[in-house]
Amino acid sequence: MRRSRFPIAMTAVVMAFLYLPIIILILNSFNPARFSSRWEGFSLVWYAKLFESPEIWQAVRNTLIIAVSVTAVSVVLGTAAAYALHRFGASRLQRVHYTLIYQPLVVPEILMGISLLMTFVAVGVPLGLFTIFLAHVTFCVSYVAMTVLGRLQDFDFSVIEAARDLGASSWQSTRKILLPMLMPGIVAGALLAFTLSVDDFVITFFVAGPGSTTLPLRIYSMIKYGAPPMINALSTLLLVVTLTAVLLSQRLANRRSGAVKSTG
Amino acid sequence: MAEFLEFRGVSKRFGTIQAVSDVSLEIKKGEFFSLLGPSGCGKTTMLRVAAGFEEPDAGRVFLDGQDITGLPPDKRKVNTIFQSYALFPHMTVRDNIAFGLAIAKRPKSEIRTEVDRMLELIRMADQAGKKPDQLSGGQKQRVAVARALINKPDVLLLDEPLAALDLKLRQKMLIELDIIHDEVGITFLYVTHDQAEAMSLSDRIAVMDNGRIEQVGAPAEIYESPRTSFVAAFIGDTNFLEGRVHDCLDRDYCRLAIAGLPEIFCFNDKVLQPGQPIYLSIRPEKIHISHDRPEEKSRRNYLPGIIEDVIYLGSNTKYWVRVGGYRIQVLRQHDRYFLDEKPLRWKDECWIWWHADDGFMLDHFRKADEGLLAVPPQSVGEPINGK
Secondary structure (H helix, E strand, O other): OOOOOHHHHHHHHHHHHHHHHHHHHHHHHOOOOOOOOOOOOOOOHHHHHHOOOHHHHHHHHHHHHHHHHHHHHHHHHHHHHHHHHHHOOOOHHHHHHHHHHHHHHHOOHHHHHHHHHHHHHHHOOOOOHHHHHHHHHHHHHHHHHHHHHHHHHOOOOHHHHHHHHOOOOHHHHHHHHHHHHHHHHHHHHHHHHHHHHHOOOHHHHHHOOOOOOOHHHHHHHHHHOOOOOHHHHHHHHHHHHHHHHHHHHHHHHHOOOOOOHHHO | OOEEEEEEEEEEEEOOEEEEEEEEEEEEOOOEEEEEOOOOOOHHHHHHHHHOOOOOOEEEEEEOOEEOOOOOHHHOOEEEEOOOOOOOOOOOHHHHHHHHHHHOOOOHHHHHHHHHHHHHHOOOHHHOOOOHHHOOHHHHHHHHHHHHHOOOOOEEEEEOOOOOOOHHHHHHHHHHHHHHHHHHOOEEEEEEOOHHHHHHHOOEEEEEEOOEEEEEEOHHHHHHOOOEHHHHHHOOOOEEEEEEEEEEOOOOEEEEEEOOOOOEEEEOOOOOOOOOEEEEEEOHHHOEEEOOOOOOOOOEEEEEEEEEEEEEOOOOEEEEEEEOOEEEEEEEOOOOOOOOOOOOOOOOEEEEEEEHHHEEEOOEOOHHHHHHOOOOOOOOOOOHHHO
16 A cells, blocks of 8 residues: 655645745855855855954843843742632632733734833833833743743642641742642743744834844845855854753643643 | 640631531540541641641630630641652652651751651661652552651641552551551541541541531440441441330330331440430341341341342342332341251341340431441342342
8 A cells, every 4th residue: 555645745845834044044154255145165254254253242141131131020920929829719800910911922022112102202211221111021031920820820839738748838838849849830931031032023123122122133134235254154053042941841841741730 | 634735616618608617526645536527528728727827717626725726737746647748849758758847957866867767667778769759559549658757746637638549558658657646656637538447446536427427425435336327338238127115124125116127125325215216236247147047045136038239249248138118238248048058049048136235226317327338229120049
C-alpha cells in the first residue's frame, strides 16, 4: 500500500513559507555584498560594522533597560495577580478582574498603542523610556499572570497547610514552599515578559519619545532610509536572543515534574 | 485521666451547609480516638478546627486546659497527617522530615540526630536523599508520619491517612500506625469513614452523622450496643424490628410484641413501660439458623421462616429469611448446623433463633437509616432445576 505524499508535501510548503524568509535573512547577514543578494562568500563584516555604530548601541541599551525593569515589575505584579485570582476566584468581582487581566492578550496592539499614547498626553507624562516602560508593563503583567495561573491551577494547597501546621508562619510557608514550587511558572513568565518587551514594535512606536529609540524602532528607521545589510546581522542577533528565551520559557512551563505530580 | 483535647459546643457552617453543629467532645491524653462517619458528616471539619485551619463559628477548643480556638496552626502543638500526604515535592525526604525543626531554628547537629532517629523509626534511612515523587504510596505515608511526629506534638491529627493506599498496604500501615502510637504515646485523633480501621485501632470512637455526634464509646460498646439506628446500620450490618413492649418479666428482661412475629424476649437495659413503642436491632451474625427446630432454652427467641436468598461470601454465608412481614438477614459460617443435616438452600423452611441478650433496643430510630443496610432482592424467582 502506498502512503499518500500529500501530508509531507504540505508540511514542506508550510515550513518553507514560515522559515524561508528567516533563513534568507540569516544567510544574508553573512554575505559581504552590499546591494545585490548574490552570494559573495562568508563574512562577518556586517557584524563588525554593527559593533561600531553608536546609534545601535544606544538602542540596545534602551531596550535592555526597559526589558529588565519591565520583567522585574511585571513578574511581581503578575504573580500577585495570579495568586489573588486563584485563591479568591469564585467571586463575581474576581471574574471581572480575570477579564481585565486577560484583555491585553486579545486587544489589538495598535489599539493599545493609541489608547496609551492618548492617556500619556492627556495626563501630561513626557514621552520617553518611562512611558515605554509603563506601556510594556501593562501587557507583560497579563502574560506573567496567565503563566503563573496555569501553574497554580494544579497546585495542591494542602502543602501550604502542612507547612503552617509544622510551625511555619504565613510568610515562611510562602517563601519556603509556595514560591519554590511556583518558580518554574514564574521564570517562564519572566522570560516571556522579557521577550515581549525586547521585540515589541507597535505599542513602543506610539509611546516612544526623543532619545528613547529601542532596537525594533531603530531597525525600522534604518530600513526606511535604505537597508544596510547591517540590519540582517542585527535581526539575526535579536532572533537568537528571543528564540532562546522563548524555548527556555516553554521548557520551564511544561516542566510539571515533581512539583505537582507527587501530591496527587 | 482528665480530658486533654476538648471541643466545647463547636459549630461550623460553609455557605448553606452546616458542617458541624454544636459538637462537644473530650479526648483523653494518650488516647487513640477516632471520628467515624460517612463523607460529609463533619469529621474532617472537626479535625481542621483542631488543627487551626478552620475557625469555628461558635464554641471553643481546649488543649491541655488552654483555649486554643483563636491560635493559628503554627502556634498549636498539634500536627497533621494529610490524606494527600502533602509532602513538599521540591525537598528530599530528609528535608521534608527536618522542616519543622528547621523552621524552629534548632541547631544543625540536633536536627541531624532527630531526623536520623525518625528515619530509623519509619525504616527509611536508606531513602533519605530521595524526592517524594520517587517514593511509593506507603513510603510517602511513612515520611508524612515522621514529618509530623518530629515536632513532638501533643496531639497527632490523622485525616483519612490510609484512604489512598491499596487494601494489603492499608492493613500493613494499620499495624504500623498502632505500633507508632504505642511507641510515642501521644494522643491520636483519627478521621476515617472506614469502620474496620476505626474499630481495630481506636481506644474510643465518636460516630458522626450530619454534623452531630451520634454516639461515643469503645469499639465494642459502639458495635454491641448502638444507641441509634444510624450507628447500628453504619457500623456492621443489622436487622431492625419495630414493635411495642408487651410486658416486663423482671428487672432484666421484657417481652416485645412485633407485628407478624411471636413474642420476642429482649434484654431490658432501659426502664420501659408496657405499651411503649420500640425499635429492636439484631445483628445478622448473632442469629443462628437450621432446618430443624432446635432444643428450646430459656431467654431465646425461636422463629420459623423460609430462606429467600443465599449469598455465599467465602468466610461465611448470608441468608435472607422471610419471617412474617420481615426479611431477616442471617450470617453463618456453616451452611448446616448439625453434622447430619442437609445444607440450607433456597426456598427451604428453617428455624432462626437468638439469645435475648443479643438484641438491642435503640434510643432513636430514623427510617432513612434503613437505606444503609445491605438491600435484599425484592422478588425471588424459582429455584433452578427444582432443587
